[in-house]
Amino acid sequence: MSLDLNLLVSLDALLQERSVTRAAQRLGLSQPTLSAALARLRRHFGDELLHRVGNTYQLTPLAERLTEQTAQALTSTDRVFRTRPDFDPFLSQHEFTLVVADCHLPTFGRVLADLVHEEAPGVRLHFQHSDGRFVQRAHEYLRTVDAVALPQGLLAELPNLDLYQDRWVCVASASSPATGASTARELAGYAWVVPYHDTALAHPPLHRLRDRGGEVHVEVTTEDFLVVPHLVAGTTRLGLMPERAARLHSPANGTVVVDLPFELGILVETLWWHPMHDRDPAHTWLRQTAARAGQLVGADGAPGQVGRNR
Numbered sequence: 001m002s003l004d005l006n007l008l009v010s011l012d013a014l015l016q017e018r019s020v021t022r023a024a025q026r027l028g029l030s031q032p033t034l035s036a037a038l039a040r041l042r043r044h045f046g047d048e049l050l051h052r053v054g055n056t057y058q059l060t061p062l063a064e065r066l067t068e069q070t071a072q073a074l075t076s077t078d079r080v081f082r083t084r085p086d087f088d089p090f091l092s093q094h095e096f097t098l099v100v101a102d103c104h105l106p107t108f109g110r111v112l113a114d115l116v117h118e119e120a121p122g123v124r125l126h127f128q129h130s131d132g133r134f135v136q137r138a139h140e141y142l143r144t145v146d147a148v149a150l151p152q153g154l155l156a157e158l159p160n161l162d163l164y165q166d167r168w169v170c171v172a173s174a175s176s177p178a179t180g181a182s183t184a185r186e187l188a189g190y191a192w193v194v195p196y197h198d199t200a201l202a203h204p205p206l207h208r209l210r211d212r213g214g215e216v217h218v219e220v221t222t223e224d225f226l227v228v229p230h231l232v233a234g235t236t237r238l239g240l241m242p243e244r245a246a247r248l249h250s251p252a253n254g255t256v257v258v259d260l261p262f263e264l265g266i267l268v269e270t271l272w273w274h275p276m277h278d279r280d281p282a283h284t285w286l287r288q289t290a291a292r293a294g295q296l297v298g299a300d301g302a303p304g305q306v307g308r309n310r
Contacts, residue, residue, distance in 0.1 A: 007044075012070045018050060018057045019140035027284055075144045087281035089120035096286050097126045099134055099141070099148040103225035103245035108149065108163060108269065112293040119289070131223050132196055142274040146286060152268035161287060163294025168205040168264035169246050171229055171239040172254050178238055179258055184213030187260075191219035193231045193239040205240055205264035212262065229255040233299045244297075269294070 014034070024034040042049055049066075050057040059067070087094070100109060109127055116123050130148060134141050138148060138155050152162060170187065172178045181187050188209055197218055209216050220231055226248065228239035233254040237280035246257050271290050277283040 004040075007037060007041060007071060008070065009039055010034060011066070011075055014038060014041070014050060015059065015063055015067045015070060018059060020050075023184050072144045084244075087285050089123060089285055091122065092120055092282070093122045093124075094120075094282050095124040095126055096147075096282075097128060097145040099128045099130045099145055101149070101223075101225055103242055103248075104269070106226075106248055107244050108293055108297050113298050114288060115289050115293055123174050130224075134194070138272065139274075142272065143276070146277065146283060147271050147273040147290070149269055149271055150164050152270045155272050158272050159275055159278060160270050161291055161294075163269045163271055163290065164239075164298030166242040166244050166267040166269060168240060168267065169243045169259060169260040170264065171232055171241060172245055172253050172258050173233050173235055173237075175234075176236055176238075178236065179256055183260065184209050184262065186213070187238065187258075188213040188216050190236060190238045192215050193220040193222065193228050193237050194218045195222055195225050195228065195241065197221040207263070208264055229253050240264070 009027065011021070013026050014037075017023040017026060020034045020038060022295040023032055024031045027034070028172060033217065038050065045062060045066075047062045048060055052058075088090040098109075105127060109125075113125055116125055128145065130150070134148065135150065135154060138150075139158065142148060142158065149163065152160070170178075176190075178187065178190050194206065204212065205214050206218075219237060222228065222231070225241050225262045228241045229246070229249045230253075238258070239255075243257070249255060271287065271294075273283065273287070
């Protein structure tokens with residue numbers, strides 16, 4: 001069967017809608033046209049893709065695997081046809097997709113959005129939430145987005161630029177006895193709330209605690225940094241989070257940053273991208289703008305100056 005990119009669009013609609021009728025409506029085509037496309041796709045893959053169960057259609061195991069691949073292929077195809085020989089930020093209607101943690105949005109994300117608004121009013125930013133799966137498969141996923149913000153050291157053999165520095169801190173309920181802890185061994189005795197425990201992201205500070213005081217009991221893990229104080233407040237748990245994220249919480253939250261006699265570790269927040277973007281004028285502008293946003297965030301109070309009573 002010869003390659004027909006139109007079939008890729010039909011395949012994506014069928015996999016997303018799980019209905020020939022709804023897929024046809026989504027694409028503005030007739031139902032017989034989508035039925036013919038489904039028949040061609042079934043012959044190509046040697047699989048039913050959609051099979052009836054009662055009054056509904058379900059995806060076959062192969063179709064389930066194709067769902068993510070098809071979406072990524074369409075994104076990559078769209079990027080090809082949006083590429084231009086030059087880039088005028090003031091006139092452009094470009095959309096950039098950046099993968100970030102939730103704690104990046106009110107700091108780096110807000111500053112970047114303000115710069116883009118001032119210099120490129122027609123440009124859109126689309127922020128996606130990073131998770132452990134993205135970190136583990138970053139080399140693959142970076143083909144479908146513009147960049148990801150992650151600490152230096154997590155990825156390798158990919159182009160990157162440093163944005164700003166942060167550091168890991170320990171947060172506790174204001175009433176917790178842990179606020180008076182003076183050794184790592186004492187701290188290790190508490191239950192911890194840890195972000196991204198299934199990746200290397202949270203490992204360096206935990207290693208420091210383990211090296212100084214024994215095994216750390218991780219009771220809760222989350223991929224949302226900004227909820228850590230809410231999971232800690234009013235409990236004896238301790239939380240691990242970047243200092244700039246800890247600043248975002250009001251004193252009324254009832255948590256404090258524990259003043260430790262040792263450092264948990266420095267974070268160098270970094271922008272990473274796929275090498276295929278290196279010479280793209282639009283992406284070059286994005287990187288330059290992101291670098292300026294990082295400088296502004298870094299200039300807004302150095303890590304280590306967070307008030308201890310929050």
